Amino acid sequence: GDSVTQMEGPVTLSEEAFLTINCTYTATGYPSLFWYVQYPGEGLQLLLKATKADDKGSNKGFEATYRKETTSFHLEKGSVQVSDSAVYFCALSDLDDSWGKLQFGAGTQVVVTP
Amino acid sequence: SAVISQKPSRDICQRGTSLTIQCQVDSQVTMMFWYRQQPGQSLTLIATANQGSEATYESGFVIDKFPISRPNLTFSTLTVSNMSPEDSSIYLCSGGLAGINEQFFGPGTRLTVL
DSSP, rough: OOOEEESSSOOOEEOOOEEEOEEEOOSOOOOOEEEEEEEOOOEEEEEEESSTTOOOOEEETTTEEOOOTTBBBOESSSSOOOGGOEEEEEEETTTTTTTTEEOOOEEEEEEEEE | OOOOEEEEEEEEETTOOOEEEEEESOOOOOOOEEEOOTTTTTTEEEEETTTSSEHHHHHHHTTTTTTTEETTTTTEEEEEEEGGGGGGGGEEEEETTTTTTEEEOOOOOOEEOO
């Protein structure tokens, strides 16, 4: 079945540092890929998405590129802020296989210090 | 996009009782889902809420424990029955639109079972 693997946290960074969170996936079809963010005490918010190979999703300074050849969707941000401290979830959804159902990775906690 | 609200936002319940969580969407969505997020864990899909018919449950979840209703396209309920401390989790509902492979999440219901 489909699955998502993302790097374990917590990831601790200083403000203005570069952030990368690795995410790889396995899927039988051609999934859409997502990054969701969960701020402390809140629900999930969609951060960005990509629906086909080589698509780049971007939002709030975050970027991720859908790499079919490496089955990856790594999240990057060039200069993090304290307000980026949150848990980040990589997820996939395979329209062909199971419409809309999201398969989540384990989540990566990011802590940004001043 | 869709805005999703949940009630209650949190509750503390006694072992053996049941709690019904409501999920309201501000616009019609094709699909609605219920997820569980155990403390410090990722999200696990409980079931797909189908309008006017029985929900579709994922492996490990059964209707007797988590009965779900969806009387229309904008509303669904999840009941956590005969609760035990192991049911302490955040329960989130989400909605998605046909043709747009994207889900919007509610803020979650934080349940503590004593």
